[in-house]
Structures are given as structure tokens and as C-alpha cells.
Amino acid sequence: MHADLGKIRDLSADDPRFYKKKKLEQVENNLRSMGKIGKSELLEEVSCMDCHVESRRTAKADHTKDIRMPTADVCGTCHLQEFAERESERDT
Numbered sequence: 001m002h003a004d005l006g007k008i009r010d011l012s013a014d015d016p017r018f019y020k021k022k023k024l025e026q027v028e029n030n031l032r033s034m035g036k037i038g039k040s041e042l043l044e045e046v047s048c049m050d051c052h053v054e055s056r057r058t059a060k061a062d063h064t065k066d067i068r069m070p071t072a073d074v075c076g077t078c079h080l081q082e083f084a085e086r087e088s089e090r091d092t
Contacts, residue, residue, distance in 0.1 A: 002046035009042075027078045031056070034077075051075070 008020045024043070031037045036056045051070045053061040055077045061067065068074070076083025 005043050005045055023079075026081060030078055030080045046078075050078075 008024050011018045011021055028043055049057050052068060053066050072086055
């Protein structure tokens with residue numbers, strides 16, 4: 001689903017994956033609050049670069065130097081609520 005966010009936007013309310021529509025709105029709001037997307041901009045896709053180099057990066061990456069394996073804090077850039085829940089549960 002990350003590769004084609006239009007599929008999420010097109011989900012009908014009777015689809016069991018419909019909850020992803022709300023998640024997508026949350027992610028976009030997180031990115032807006034960080035200035036990574038414009039006020040009314042909608043994400044079209046999440047590319048490999050977003051997770052393995054830097055979120056919303058448009059410049060080329062050097063695969064020998066810039067590539068990373070995503071960690072929880074990298075995922076937390078977009079999935080803020082899930083990251084906060086993980087962090088709060090980690091200590092209990």
C-alpha cells in the first residue's frame with residue numbers, strides 16, 4: 001500500500017482495510033506539522049528513499065553511503081502515534 005496511496009484513498013467503508021484511510025490522514029498531518037509537505041498537499045506514494053534514506057528527499061542518494069535500515073524512530077517520522085505508543089510501552 002505504501003507504493004500507491006491512491007488505493008487507500010479509494011477504499012470503501014465496508015473494506016476491512018478502511019482504517020488505513022484515517023492513518024494516511026494522520027501521517028499527512030504529521031508531515032505537515034514538520035514542514036515536509038505543503039498545507040494542502042496529499043502524498044501520492046511512499047518511496048524506498050522515504051524510509052531507507054530520508055523522508056521526502058528528492059536528491060539522489062549514494063547507495064554505498066546514504067542507505068540505512070529503518071529503525072523505530074525512522075518509522076516514527078510518519079507514524080508518530082505508533083512510535084509514541086511503542087516508547088510508552090517499552091518502559092512498562
